[in-house]
Amino acid sequence: MLLNRTTAFALACLSLPAALAAQDAVSDDPYVWLEEIQGERALQQVEEWNAETEAKLTGEPEYAIAKAWARQILDDERQIAMPTAIQGDKVTNLWRDKDNPRGLWRIAALDSYLTGAPEWRVLIDVDALGKQEGESWVWHGANCLAPEYTRCLVSLSPGGTDADVVREFDVASGAFVEGGFTLPAAKSNVAWFDADTLMVGTEYGAGSMTDSGYPRQIRLWKRGTDLAKAPQLVEAEQEAVSAGAFSILDGTTRWRFVNVSPSFWTSRVSLVREDGATVALPLPEDADFQDVLGGRVIAKLNSPLEAGGATFAAGSLVSWPLAEIAAGGEAAPSLVFAPSASQALEEVAASEGKLWIKLLDDVSGKLMALTPGADGWTAEEMALPDNSTLSLAAVSGSSDLALVTVEGMLTPPTLYAATPGTAPRVVDSMPAQFDASKFAVEQRFATSKDGTKVPYYIVRPKDADGPLPTLMHAYGGFRAAQTPKYLTAEPYRSGPLALFWLEEGHAYVLANIRGGGEYGPRWHEDALREKRQNSFDDLHAVAEDLIANDLAVADGIGISGRSNGGVLVGAAANQRPDLYAAVISGSPLDDMKRYHKLLAGASWMAEYGNPDVPEDWAFMKEWSPYQNLRDVEGYPATFYYSSTLDDRVHPGHARKMAAKHEELGQPFYFHEYREGGHSVGADHAEDAKRAALLLTFLNRELAGMD
Incomplete structure (x- = not known):
């Protein structure tokens, strides 16, 4: 991996929280040393586990075939050039293929794009820039100032971390602006105020970041002045999740906003006037700000609202007039859509x-x-x-x-x-990347423990008769609905794994369990905090429904989950080792006793609970995967994959689970990528390798192909 001072800074930012966390570790955790992200002993252990996993899997005949096929699919130049943004009469795109694994950021006329044959102009070659600067740059997007869209704030991440570098870029010249706005690597939040002024949240020194590791302060930074001396627009509490800023062009009016998020699910949004003064919006704290249209701010309600003599149901869109808010008057909401x-x-x-x-x-x-x-x-x-x-x-x-x-x-x-x-x-x-005529997809509903109907999609070979080895993917959290995507992209972050599994004559299931947003706020709230068990019960119910309908057998079901899905599959395997034969756990949360002390974990306490509060730990300890992993006969083999540079979900979660499996003599597989951040793969080569490793794992542990 190429290193310079920017990358070294990012790695130091990762190491410091882990070292501090280790100091306050509970005394009965023998594996807390694995939380030292860049610790020599920890990385040596990671390399040993990586080597053991590769030795087991890469020699199997299907590994090389799957890896080559996955790379072909991921690099297919017949992919759609998806728009990253429409900017006036132009459209931008980030293009990745075998020759450009990190991507080409490019621009074309909107009219030509709509014909399906755009003429692109490359603005930034991310691979070439990385080589030129000795950096492993990963593209994190661009924020371009409307309505001209000639100046952009480009975000580049060293190695794929959430922390990134921000640089001002000029679209007309296709070059970074000499002496322009620049921020070093940090978890920054930056928005345009006008052409010569930014609203900036970043690392300002001691005490400027929240307990969750995000900016506390938003400052108004004028071009050519010292950012450290810029006036402050808003400051979040230390225990809050973050402070942020954004601006929206509504016709010819530019509306600017700052927000403080006391928790993951609450925000206090304020309008910023031309003079920098702020006026609080009347949105409920648990509402989701959506957009501005015709001078009205639009938000989605997550709980019922009574205002202006009317009642608005949870899940509805509601709007308020911004002019009245800016003038300091009373602003009554009105319904947009229910x-x-x-x-x-x-x-x-x-x-x-x-x-x-x-x-x-x-x-x-x-x-x-x-x-x-x-x-x-x-x-x-x-x-x-x-x-x-x-x-x-x-x-x-x-x-x-x-x-x-x-x-x-x-x-x-x-x-x-x-x-x-x-x-x-x-x-x-x-174009089609496989013969879909061989398969059939069906939506079914399982009945959970409390009687809730839980939808799921199942894909099987058309001529299948009787139960098949089945891979089931789910998430169950953070209002994130799991919708069926083309099989070359399922499950999330595992590339074409689902397709490969089906091509071998097996079945794939996508379960829409509670905790997501499939049915609005209620579907999420039914799995929050002390109700988390509902999401696990939903997963068990889908598995049992498959068995009851002769679609799968108890020793032939594998489960897959990533990030929050790591809590899900870890808890599910602990609770029902009889029901699942294999587990895929990607970038997982597992140690719920210490998750809030590791990287961004404190920001999720509104979702899971605070383990330092005895009343919260009373329900969390019932399902925390790390604390409940035990010596049990027939425990399903588990494959953990993660990234060393994941600065969102700490890689220590997966490492500590692997160590505990090893202690208990349980089968496990482990692969930690050195780059990639929370998305794990920094490029298609790593994504293809992961898909091949996971397929070979499933064949060994679920399909019985030793």
Whole structure:
């Protein structure tokens, strides 16, 4: 790995919290030394486990085949050039292929893009830049100032960490601005105030970051002045999650905002006036700010709201007039859209005169265009394929255009251009990467322990008869709905693993358990904190439903989860080792006694609980994977994958689980990548290797192919 002072700084930022955490470790944890991210002893252990896993798996005949096939799929140049943003009459894209593993950030005319044959101009070659600067740069996006979009704040991460470097870039010249705005590697939050002023949250020294490791202070930084002396707009409490800033161009009006997040699920948002003064918005703290359209701020409610003589249901979209708020007057909310009981709002974005909303209806996507009027909002549903997963790729702020992808497990993504009043038109589509006629997909519902109906999707070979070895993927947290994607991308961060598994004659399941956002706020709230067991019960219910319907057998079900899904699969394996035969745990949370002391863990206490509070630990200790791992006959083999440079979920979680498995004599596999951050793979080569390792693991432990 290439190192310079920026990368060294990022690694030091990772090591310090771990070293401090080790000092206050509980005395009965013999593996706390594995929390030293860059510790010599810890990394030596990681390398030993990596070598053992590779020795077991890379010699199998299917490994080399799967790795080569995965790389071919991931590097396929027939992929859709997905828009990263529509910027006036231009569109940007980050293109990755075998020759450009870190990507080309490029720009084209919107009109040419809509023809499906754009003429691209490369702005930044990330691979070439990394070689030139001796850095392992990973692209983290660009924030370009509307409406001209000629100046951008480009974010580049050393090795894929959440911390990144910010540099000002000039689109016209295609070069970084000499003497322009620049920030060193940190978990920064930066937004344009105007062409010569930024709203900046970053590392300002001792006490400037929250307990969760995010900025506490937002300052107003004028070009050419000392950031350390910039006036402060807002400051979050030390125990808060973060402070942030953002700006939105609504027609010709630029609205600026700052927010303080006391917890992961609450925010106090304020409007920033031209003079830098702030005015609090009347949004409930647990509402989700969405966008601004026609001078009205739009938010999604996560609990019922009574205001202005009206009652608004949880899950609804509501708006408030910003001019009245800015003037200090009373601003009454009004209803924008209320979903039905089977629906959930997933994505919201404003174009010139429309509010675009992507809905889930029994986990199937719908796209609506809402138009404000004197008598309320009117809705028009776009005529897109039914029973599909939809994703809003980008909307245009200067016209009423939305770019949306449509896909299914057996249907490759197609990019549509949608405008109200006309039929959506195809811009581009990915060609089929496998023969879908061999498989059948079905949505089914299992009944959980408390009677809740839990949807899941199952894909099997069409000619299958009777039970099959089955891989089941789930998440169950943070309002993140799990919608069916094309099989070359399932499950999350494991590349085409699901496809490879199916091609070998097995079955794949995507379970929509509680904790996600499949049915709006209630689906999430039913798995919060002391209700977390519901998500585990839902997973067990899906597995038992598969067995009851002769689709799988108890010793033939594997489970997969990543990040929060690590809590899920770890708890599930501990509770029902009889039900699961193999476990895939990616970038997992596992030690719930200490998670809040490790990296960004403190930011998630509103989701899980605070283990330092006895009342919270009373329910958390019942399902914390690390504390409940025990010596039990027939414990399922587990594959842990993670990244050394993950500065969100601490790699110590996976390391400590592996050490405990080793102590108990239980089968485990382990692979920690040295780069990649929380997304694990920094490029397609690593993603392909992971897919091949996981397939070989499943064949050995689940399909019985020793």
